[in-house]
Amino acid sequence: DKQEEDVLRELRLFLRNVIERLSLDRRFRAFTKPVDTEEVPDYLMVIKKPMDFSTLLTNIDEHKYHTVREFMADADLIWQNALEYNPDNDPIDRHIRHRACALKDTVRAIIRDELDGDFERVCEEIRESR
Numbered sequence: 578d579k580q581e582e583d584v585l586r587e588l589r590l591f592l593r594n595v596i597e598r599l600s601l602d603r604r605f606r607a608f609t610k611p612v613d614t615e616e617v618p619d620y621l622m623v624i625k626k627p628m629d630f631s632t633l634l635t636n637i638d639e640h641k642y643h644t645v646r647e648f649m650a651d652a653d654l655i656w657q658n659a660l661e662y663n664p665d666n667d668p669i670d671r672h673i674r675h676r677a678c679a680l681k682d683t684v685r686a687i688i689r690d691e692l693d694g695d696f697e698r699v700c701e702e703i704r705e706s707r
């Protein structure tokens with residue numbers, strides 16, 4: 578109904594704003610677009626569910642996320658994939674892992690500080706009612 582559509586629209590606005598702010602952070606430049614399989618030919622052999630900020634935005638616009646929890650499952654793939662694909666103890670891998678951990682902490686801090694628990698509960702109730 579209309580009230581429920583207003584809640585889901587507010588969710589999409591919140592999630593888009595989170596991604597816009599992450600995209601402005603230079604540490605997260607490598608997470609803004611899909612890993613380029615021309616540059617990284619074996620990437621899709623290692624990483625089964627690639628994810629990046631531009632794909633998250635597309636998913637939001639396609640109304641894929643009905644709760645913040647569903648969004649977080651995909652957003653977490655970005656840093657999880659980076660840790661998995663870049664495990665070595667060399668400076669380049671360590672640098673991308675450091676940025677992956679910064680992304681994990683930053684997303685969690687934004688959600689903790691800015692998401693009203695009652696709002697997420699309303700989203701979950703709408704989800705369960707459908």
Ligand SMILES: Cc1noc(C)c1-c1cc(NS(=O)(=O)c2ccccc2)cc(C(=O)O)c1
Binds near residue numbers: 608613614616662673
């Ligand atoms: C992410 C990621 N996960 O595994 C790896 C490896 C990376 C990753 C991939 C790239 N090169 S890329 O062409 O695929 C690209 C450039 C700009 C935005 C998005 C992707 C660069 C870097 C970097 O640290 O600069 C990191």
